[in-house]
Amino acid sequence: xxxxxxxxxxxxxxxxxxxxxxxxxxxxxxxxxxxxxxxxxxxxxxxxxxxxxxxxxxxxxxxxxxxxxxxxxxxxxxxxxxxxxxxxxxxxxxxxxxxxxxxxxxxxxxxxxxxxxxxxxxxxxxxxxxxxxxxxxxxxxx
Numbered sequence: 001x002x003x004x005x006x007x008x009x010x011x012x013x014x015x016x017x018x019x020x021x022x023x024x025x026x027x028x029x030x031x032x033x034x035x036x037x038x039x040x041x042x043x044x045x046x047x048x049x050x051x052x053x054x055x056x057x058x059x060x061x062x063x064x065x066x067x068x069x070x071x072x073x074x075x076x077x078x079x080x081x082x083x084x085x086x087x088x089x090x091x092x093x094x095x096x097x098x099x100x101x102x103x104x105x106x107x108x109x110x111x112x113x114x115x116x117x118x119x120x121x122x123x124x125x126x127x128x129x130x131x132x133x134x135x136x137x138x139x140x141x142x
Contacts, residue, residue: 002055002066002088007114007128013050013096021094023052030102033137043105051097053114053128057088064088065119068095072103072132073111079103085119104134 011025032045051070065087072079082097103110110132117124 001116001118001125002057002061002093004053004114004116004127005056005092006052006054007112007130009049009051009112009130009132011049013052021052021054027132029133029135030104031135031137032104039105039136041105042103044101045104046100047102049099049102051082051099051112053095055086055088055093055095057091057093061088067117067119067124069115069117069124070097071113071115072099073113074103074108079110102134104136107134107136109133 006021008023009027010023011027012023014022014024016022027049030045030047053068053070065085068084068086069081070084071081080099082099084095084097086093086095112130112132113126114128114130115124116127
C-alpha cells in the first residue's frame with residue numbers, strides 16, 4: 001500500500017509548470033460572518049475548497065489499483081464523500097478533490113477522514129484524520 005505523505009484541506013491547490021504542488025490557505029477553521037438572521041439547519045456557505053493527498057509508492061504498488069475515500073463527518077454523520085481510484089504511475093501520486101460548499105449550521109467540529117483500499121475488494125483502512133471547525137459570527141445591525 002502506498003504511504004501517505006500529505007493530507008490537507010485548503011482553499012486552493014496549485015500545480016506549477018514543473019509539476020510542483022502549492023497549497024493556499026490550509027484550513028483549520030471556517031468562519032462566516034452573516035447579518036442577524038436564522039440560518040436553516042444544514043446551511044452551506046458557497047465556498048470552493050480542495051483536499052490534497054500525496055502518496056509515496058511502496059515496493060509492489062506499481063501493478064496495483066487503489067481507491068481513496070475521503071469523508072467529511074460531523075459526529076457519526078457523513079456530510080460528504082468522494083471516491084477516487086488510482087494506480088501509482090511513478091514514485092509519487094497526487095489526488096486533488098474539489099468541494100463546493102461547506103456546512104456551517106449548526107456550527108461546530110468536523111472531521112475529514114481519509115481511507116485507502118486495494119482494488120478490487122480490499123478492506124478500506126483509515127490512514128488519516130484532520131479536524132476542521134466551522135463558526136458563524138452574527139453581525140449586529142449598527
